[in-house]
Amino acid sequence: MKSYQPVIGLEVHVELKTKSKMFCGCPADYFGKDPNTYTCPVCLGLPGALPVANKKAIEWCVMIGLALNCKIPLFSKFDRKNYFYPDLPKGYQISQYDQPFCINGEITLENGKKIGITRVHMEEDTAKLTHAKVDGENVSLIDFNRSGVPLVEIVTGPDFESAIEVVEYLKKLQQIVRYLKVSNADMEKGDMRLEPNISLRVTNELPKYKVEVKNINSFRFVGKAIEYEIKRQTGILEKGETPKQETRGWNEGKNVTLSQRSKEEAQDYRYFPEPDIPPIRWEESQISNLKSQIGELPDQKLDRFQKEYGLTRQQAAVLVDSRDMAEFFEKAVETGKTKEVNPVQIANRIINRKMDITKVSPEEVVSEITSKGAGIISDSKELEKLAKEAIEENAKAVADFKAGKEAALQVLIGAVMRKSAGKADAGKVREILANIFGS
Ligand code: ZN
Ligand code: MN
Numbered sequence: 001m002k003s004y005q006p007v008i009g010l011e012v013h014v015e016l017k018t019k020s021k022m023f024c025g026c027p028a029d030y031f032g033k034d035p036n037t038y039t040c041p042v043c044l045g046l047p048g049a050l051p052v053a054n055k056k057a058i059e060w061c062v063m064i065g066l067a068l069n070c071k072i073p074l075f076s077k078f079d080r081k082n083y084f085y086p087d088l089p090k091g092y093q094i095s096q097y098d099q100p101f102c103i104n105g106e107i108t109l110e111n112g113k114k115i116g117i118t119r120v121h122m123e124e125d126t127a128k129l130t131h132a133k134v135d136g137e138n139v140s141l142i143d144f145n146r147s148g149v150p151l152v153e154i155v156t157g158p159d160f161e162s163a164i165e166v167v168e169y170l171k172k173l174q175q176i177v178r179y180l181k182v183s184n185a186d187m188e189k190g191d192m193r194l195e196p197n198i199s200l201r202v203t204n205e206l207p208k209y210k211v212e213v214k215n216i217n218s219f220r221f222v223g224k225a226i227e228y229e230i231k232r233q234t235g236i237l238e239k240g241e242t243p244k245q246e247t248r249g250w251n252e253g254k255n256v257t258l259s260q261r262s263k264e265e266a267q268d269y270r271y272f273p274e275p276d277i278p279p280i281r282w283e284e285s286q287i288s289n290l291k292s293q294i295g296e297l298p299d300q301k302l303d304r305f306q307k308e309y310g311l312t313r314q315q316a317a318v319l320v321d322s323r324d325m326a327e328f329f330e331k332a333v334e335t336g337k338t339k340e341v342n343p344v345q346i347a348n349r350i351i352n353r354k355m356d357i358t359k360v361s362p363e364e365v366v367s368e369i370t371s372k373g374a375g376i377i378s379d380s381k382e383l384e385k386l387a388k389e390a391i392e393e394n395a396k397a398v399a400d401f402k403a404g405k406e407a408a409l410q411v412l413i414g415a416v417m418r419k420s421a422g423k424a425d426a427g428k429v430r431e432i433l434a435n436i437f438g439s
Pocket of ligand 1: 043044
């Protein structure tokens, strides 16, 4: 029996969290809103409406490209991608064809393997179709709130050899766009949608067919779909046949992919330059300005945390997982400096206690460590006295908390911590304050 080598590429669509849509002024945070309330002539595709490109979205697209080590050509343009489907009111999608914003990037996997990123381009999202039954009749409902939301498409070369590599890449990509704060990349809300293409080869030549699986919305399903396709295509090849070039869909109930349509070629879309939007010409200085806004990315932080704070790779990985966590840790390290608490102690505490950083402050973490040995104050009477003083001195925090702002409690806890020179038992202080407020 021959052995077949999987050849896998990936297209990922990431929705940006800009305030407004890509080509009109409608708000872009459509999730959970009443259908067809975020629309205007532009995103409804009404005749005569003219698009105006969203500057912030374009800048964010370029920032994603830069974070993925892409080159940014100084000339770029939008194109029309023509196809007919009810979710596309204009009959075409404004996208980018031969001159995208970003080209030739890469992401490096844990084992050092580089995944090439062919392009990162800017386009607009489509409306959302829902298939439902109304008065006993099967109908399709269209919600145009999503129509025209900025969408960035990130395309890799056929560089993956397994589902495991694909999932690792996706996690890194998700982490990077979250670090940039340009998308929530929330899979469940459809902020990030995945389309792997899979084929098998015997020799070193690329296969002559490609099977694309459309619009998968979870890392687990993308892994399953790829493994299913490898088995399915192996079966076909072993019979001496060639799998069909086609687009398939993942059926999560049956755990299989199902044929949807034969795959389009680029010429089917009759791409041509978008006549309503002028091409974009960048100055070098604009690109370097965007580069300077990127900040430290997860891989750099991972290295630095190990070198600067003496953490293990594993510890550092937990702490750089999200930008908020990394910032929390570094604030705690800063506080710790003045109290002879070292970064490793702080890392251990955060990781071992699986701390929820939305519920404690960096100062509390440090004072919990110092108070462990040095006369922690956990006497209720004494803490109550300090809590009452804190309440009297922080009328605004009290009012905020009573108005439902949970975070205001932190201000009061912080005040007690200061009064006790960092020695109060933060957990107990929280309890006491909660008791006083009767919640
Ligand atoms: Zn609109
Ligand atoms: Mn696309």
